[in-house]
Structures are given as structure tokens and as C-alpha cells.
Amino acid sequence: MFEAAVKAYVDAGVNARKDIGSFLTAAEDYWEGYSIFDEFVPDQLGAVLRSVCTIGGDGLLAISNGAMQIETGLFDVVAVEAHSKASDMLTFDGILSHALDPVYNRAFNAHPYFIAGLEMQRYLHATKTTREQCASVVVKNKHNAMDNPLAAFPADMTVDEIINSTMVSHPLTQRDISPLADGCIVMVLASEKKAKELADHPIWLKGLGWYSDTPWLEARDWSAAGYTNLARDRAYKRAGIKNPRKEIDFAEVDDCFSYKELQHLEALQICESGKAGKLAEAGEFNCDGSFPVNVSGGRLGAGNLLEASALQSVLECVQQLRGHAGKRQIKNAKTAVAQSWRSVPTASGCVAVLSNEL
Amino acid sequence: MNIKKRVAVVGAGITLFRRRLKESGKELSFHAVNMALESAEMTRDDIDSVVMGTAPDAFDGIHMKSENLLDGAGATQKPYTHVYVGGGTGVFSPIGGWWHVASGMHDTCLVVCEEKMSPCFPHPQTAFRTIWDPITSRPLNPNLVWIFALEMHRYMKVHNIPKEHIAQVAVKNKGNALDHPSAQLGAKITVDDVLNSEIMVYPVNRLDISPPSDGAAALILASEDVARKYTDAPVWLDGVGWALDSAYWTNRDLYYPQYVEEAAKMAYKMAKINDPPKEVSFAEPYDPFTYKELHHLEGLQLAKKGEAPKLTVEGVTARDGDLPVCPSGGLLGVGNPIAAAGLMKCCEAFWQLRNEAGKRQVPKAETGVCQAWGDLMQVGTVCVFKRDS
Amino acid sequence: MSKNMKELPGTPLSGKELKSEKVITFKWRPNAKYAWSAGIAYGRFLDELKAGRIIGRRCSRCERIIVPPRMFCEHCFVATDEWVYVKDTGTINTFSLSYLDADANRIKDPILVAVIDIDGASPGVGILHLLGNVAPDKIDVGMKVKAVWKPPEEREGSVTDILFWEPLED
Secondary structure (H helix, E strand, O other): OHHHHHHHHHHHOOOHHHHOOEEEEEOOHHHHOOOOHHHHOHHHHOOOOEEEEEEOOOHHHHHHHHHHHHHOOOOOEEEEEEEEEHHHEOOHHHHHHOOOOOOOOOOOOOOOOHHHHHHHHHHHHHHOOOHHHHHHHHHHHHHHHOOOOOOOOOOOOOHHHHHOOOEEEOOEEHHHEOOEOEEEEEEEEEOHHHHHHHOOOOOEEEEEEEEEOOOOHHHOOOOOOHHHHHHHHHHHHHHOOOOHHHHOOEEEOOOOEHHHHHHHHHHOOOOOOOOHHHHHHOOOOOOOOOOOEOOOOHHHHHOEOHHHHHHHHHHHHHHHHHOOOHHHOOOOOOEEEEEEEOOOOOOEEEEEEEEOOO | OOOOOOEEEEEEEEOOOEOOEOOOHHHHHHHHHHHHHHHOOOOHHHOOEEEEEOOOHHHHOOOOHHHHHOOOOOOOOEOEEEEEEOEOHHHHHHHHHHHHHHOOOOOEEEEEEEEEOOOOOOOHHHHHHHHOOOOOOHHHOOOHHHHHHHHHHHHHHHHOOOHHHHHHHHHHHHHHHOOOOOOOOOOOOOHHHHHHOOEEEEOEEHHHEOOEOEEEEEEEEEEHHHHHHHOOOOEEEEEEEEEEOOOOHHHOOOOOOHHHHHHHHHHHHHOOOOOHHHHOOEEEOOOOEHHHHHHHHHHOOOOOOOOHHHHHHOOOOOOOOOOOEOOOOHHHHHOEOHHHHHHHHHHHHHHHHOOOOHHHOOOOOOEEEEEEEEOOOOEEEEEEEEOOO | OOOOOOOOOOOEOOHHHHHOOOOOOOOOOOOOOEOOOOHHHHHHHHHHHHOOOEEEEEOOOOOOEEOOOOOEEOOOOEEOOEEEEEOOEEEEEEEEEEEEOOOOOEEEEEEEEEEEEEOOOOOOOEEEEEEOOOOHHHOOOOOEEEEEEOOHHHOOOOHHHEEEEEEOOO
């Protein structure tokens, strides 16, 4: 955390002890193995005796709350942190099971990925998307990761290798699932006035939305990402986006499971429901396609950073919009959308529209 | 500093606080929310956003428990945020709600706090085993009460405070709680009862400690523009402050809560309070232990360092004194479902400032301060509420 | 509130009722196991404990010597600069006698806990540890103490390599 924080503060040209009014960290106790992980946040962020809090959600929810704090007029600059130290967990599966409803869902004794299996099955059925189309997402993202020096799981794989990998919860295979990785990301947000002082080319948060659908597995629409539909409406409205496919240049979306990228793109209205699989298979979402998606490699290629994956999406958008993405730079990128989901068993997620033009 | 929108409290709700309640966490949240909505004559459709405050997931025994609780909190298909600063969460949740509304992002925000400590076996204390640094502290097999005993002892030694003076806080708060309908431990007791109760962790006796509890509370916030649509008597949340000190608590002097001072100064500045002891009409500082009420009164700048015990002995902090402190009965009397206990204090401020506190009503309530504390003795969260004038 | 409130929601249960057949409960023991990497600072700290020494870090900006060590100073927010050995003696900053174990069971002989300001570290810099070889009523704030170490062959790189701290004879 200390290292990521120092990098972010140097990049933003701020002094943590003088300039930053508030610090937010996106964390959950059980990911860390501490009760009250909040205790261990201030020191390494330069936040001792400052306003600090934990947001029990993903990094993009923490950004949303940081942005609201700035909007009140109380702070000019806030820092947002999220990290994954997944390697500390010896029993990730047991810990994830602990998130299931104790009364209704734990008794099955099934690995919580069964929820993704259920959802994937319904999504494939409802949208006529194929297993192969889902696998093409994995191929694309792992390939994209080869140009991202931060990515943990770059690879060149084939659709067959993915479909034929070990079955986890039918139709979901081992390779459809993003593998866990460690990492930490810190971002500095500033008010419009302060941002203009600090940077020649700040990246603007044009619209934010965050919603939770229902916690009940028994009462969900499994075929679509309802939380993203709600968050999208709010974020697009704030950003003045009416025709997302035309007005947005690229997307970093949650791909915790292969089919999720497709489902989320449909929810973001990048394409009609049921079309994402075909477009993915045709290469439209590749780096050199008509609408690049997860150029960073996403969670499948860069690694699942738990609550920090959302910040990894935002980080990629920022780097692309600044023109600092190196080999994987998308030409003439002006507006991006970043989208997050907290993975199973939740139905909570965020949407952010970012742009290098105010 | 110009705050974009002034924020009002328009409704509040609370459940019973008990050692064990049969209702699930979702059900407790629902009851508190329902009462708050009814008191403001609102429905869930009027709610734009929801903030949940709940302390360690280990109590309820659910990872990401805020996600599990969200339907009980009325947050299905709403913007929903879980904010968290350990034991300070109860008073921090309305601060989280405050920025939802003060930013202009939402017109209304429902703030819910729930805690169900009874599912944790063999004892809620067991959950606290995992709050420690796994490298430096956990191998010593610590008990949570240790750190408070160490802090209390340091405070007593530095200011030469007799235990009798500290015990007076338990007498006052348990007495006040007799008039609170949620209360778990309202009682008429004496200083001797406290001193003669079992020693838990010297110098902490059993009656110095608030009990583990189940319970929930809720508060509804609205922006100035819409608040009057719902009520003729809004209460204003005019000051908020929060600060965290270092996790390395053995490297700090524990006799004074600097983090509370930082948080209080932030909140007073926003609320334009220059002379807290004169301008504050009552306070609800966090009192999970007797000495903490005193410690926090000093951090809140309502008493000089080392002088809070004297104010208590002289009756200044009694409900009919010059500065009533914990007129609700506090955590010592009403109970301590951690986050819900902090929000209970904010509910109390709302009722006091609307003259709705019944037998607990303090005279001339104009400005109330609520505060909570948490993590490894390092968090201060402060809210300043004012009557509509 | 008290004015309009007739009855508050909530159904109290006694401990006995909760364990009885009348209330349906769900029992669950989470499978949550962790192996924390100690990190750079704590890693060295534990290695040194195994060797019978206590080590801290010095921040050249505020000149503090901090124990337990960390690789950055939380006040100055810069990296700390050098390793510094401190003594295995110190002063009791505050102490307590715990009649409860970690699960809040009552115990007869109290556990003696203290924050000990370490000699050689900056003033007010201490660690949490246990006291021993001392009658509970003889302990006081300000008392000088010395670490009692486990025999070298039993040490394992843990804070428990120090058994406890005992009064220092003048």
C-alpha cells in the first residue's frame, strides 16, 4: 500500500500529509482475515490523524463516495485505495462460502461458484449465446494481457483449451474463471478547480452510478445484470451519454467470469441483448476492433484483485485517456466506461464514465 | 468552506436492544427502517440512497454482510454503500449519509445500522480475537478488554483519578436508561455496586462495561430543499468530523484521545461552534466503558483534560445538570449493538432536539453532539445536530 | 419518540431458549484460514527475536526510533532509513490484570498485560506484552522491566520468543 500510495501522490503532485483531505479504502474484513481491517489503513497511506474510512464495496464505490465528499465542498483532494492480498488466504473458497446467506444458501455445501454456473446457464439460454463465444472472451483478454506489464496471467490460448478445461459448475469451466492475484492501486481525486491547478491534462469523472439489486439468489433475473442497468442509467445521464456505442470509445468491464463480460456489455448498451457473444467472436471487442473491451486484460488476464479490480479498470481507462498505455494504446480515445461487479454472491456494481475532455 | 447543501434529519427508528433477539439481522434492520419511514411519513419510494453501517462481519458470521443485509435495509435496487470505521461506525454512518445528500447527488438518504452479536460463539469476544495485528499481538492471546484496561489505567494515573469518580458514570447512565424504551440494562445502582462488581481486567469491573447486544437503528436524511416536504421540525446535521490515528497504539500516549479532538474540531468548524462548552446543550459521547465517556468529553473539548470526572461527580453531566451527557442512558444503559448503539445516540439527538424524548427530555436543547470511537483506540467520529430555528 | 411510541419491535431470547429446541438455529463454523506474510519490517523483527534481540527502525526526518519496526514513518510519510537495535529492558507505560481469557471465560489467576516503553526507542514508543515473576499488587506504572527470553532452541520467530517481562533489579 505504501508503495502504491507514494507512486500515486508523486504522479498527482500532492503531499499526503498536507494536501489530501480524506482517504477511503475499499476493503472487506474476511478478505483480510482481520476483524476491523480499518485499523490498519491510515499509517501506510499517510493518513494518520486525518479523515479516513473504509467502504465495504469495490474500488469504484469508494471512488463514488470520494467524489461525493469532494462535491460537498468539504475537501479539495481525496485519495482512494483498494488492494488484494489474496495470497494470504489459504481457504479462499471457504471464505467465499461464508458470504452465502447462512440460513438459505449454506446448507447446500456447494462451492459458491455454483451461482455463476446457474447464471451462466440462464444467460446462455436466454440470449442464445454459445460456450464458444464465452471462451473467445478468455482468449482475447489473456492475449491482451501480454501487452500489460502489470498483468498476472497473460497467455495465448485457444477456445478449445478453455472449453475442455476442468468443469467447475456446469457450464462454467476452470478457465472461464479469473484467477486471483495480489496488487494495490491508489488514486487521487480532486475538485475541478484543484485538478486544473495540479494537472495539465486531468482525466474527468463525467458520470457515476452504483446500485445493488437483490441479495436473494431466489429472486434474481439471472439473464441480465440488473445492477448494471440501474447504475448505467444514472452514470450516462450525468455524463450526457445518449448513444453509448457512438459516444464511448472503449470499455473496461468486469469479467470475473467469461460470460460476465458479455452480459455487462449488453447492460451497458454497447450492443443489444444477445449480440455481445457474436461481436466478441467476430473480433469487434479486440484491441484493434471497432470497440475495444478490456484492453488491459481484464480480470481474466490481469488477475482478479477482489475489491481492487474495479480500480484496475479505472486505472486502464486513465492510462489510455492520457495516452500512456504504451504498446496497447488505443488511438484517439476520448471517452471510456469502467464497470464493476462485486462477484458472487452479490448483485452490486458500479459504472463510471471517464473522459479527457471536460 | 461552503457546503453545497444543508442536510436535515427527518425521521428516526430503533428496535429493542437485548443480549439476544430472535429476529435475524435483516428483520431487525427492517423494523428500524420501517419505524423511521413511518415517523417521517415516507415510503421506500421516497428514499434515493441507502447507507449501511455495521461493525465486524465476524459477529453476524457473514462475509460481506452488508450485501446480505441490504434488503432488510430497504436498499433493493437502490444506490447502496457500506461505510465502516470499526466501533466508530454508528456515528460515522450519518456522516456517510451526509455526503450523499450534501453533495447534491441524492435528495434523501436512509442510514441504517444493525448489529447481531449473539450468533458469535463461544462469545462475541471471540470475534475480537481477530482484530489484532497477527504478528505482534495475536500470539499473546489477547482479550479485547485488555487494551481498554491499559488505556483506562493510563488515564487514571496521569490525572490521578479515583475509581469512585469513574464509577459514577455507570450510576448515571444506567439510571438514565430506565426511561429509554429500548434499554437492556436500565437500573438504579450505586458507586459501591460498581466497585464491588467482579474485576474483569483490572481496573475494569463488570459494571464498567456495556453489554454485547442485538439491535438496529435508522435515521432518514434529506436536503434542505425537500426536508420541509416531510416535516415541520427538521433537525439539522450541521457539523461532521472524523479522524483515524495510527494503528500502532503502543506508540501513542493513551491518556488523551487526540483523534476525537481532531474530529470534534472539524465538526465544530463546520457547525460554526467556537466555544463548545457554552454552545453545546447536551452530548452523547461514546461510553462502552465508564472511563470512555470522560475521556471523550475531554476530546470533545467539553471538559478540560482530566476534569471530566469532576463534572460528573458534581452532577453537571446529569440529565438536569448544565451539560447533560448521555441522557439516553448510553451504551452502558441502553446496550451496545456496536454500530446500532452509535446511531442510537444520533436518534437520541433527533428526539431531544424535537422535544420528543419524553421522560428523558433535557431542558433547552438547542445543539447536541454525538460521538463514537473504535478500531484499536484510534477512531473519532463526531456529528453536531441543531434544532430548527 | 417516547411520546408516540407504544411498543418497540424485537423479541428477546434467553441464552437457554437459544440453545433449546424451541428456536431453530443454524450452526456454522467458517473455514477461514490465513497465512500472512510478515512483510519486510516484521520479518526482520521476528528473525531478530529468534536471535534474542529487539530491533527497530529510525526515521531520519522526525528522528524517531520505532518499535515494532516499519518501513515507513506514519507521521512524516517517508521511508524509514535504518535498522537500530534497542534494549530488552523498558518501563511500564500502563498495565492491567486480565481475569478473562480470549473467549471471555473467567480465569482464576489473572494474565498480567502491559504496554512497555522500550529502552533505546523514542519516548512513548512501546509494545504490548506480558509481565511475569511479579506479584500483581507490586506492579506499577513506571516500573523498570527486563525481557525473559525462551531458551534459544525453543524460539520460533514470534513475539512469544519473549516469555514475559520481569522487574529489573537495580
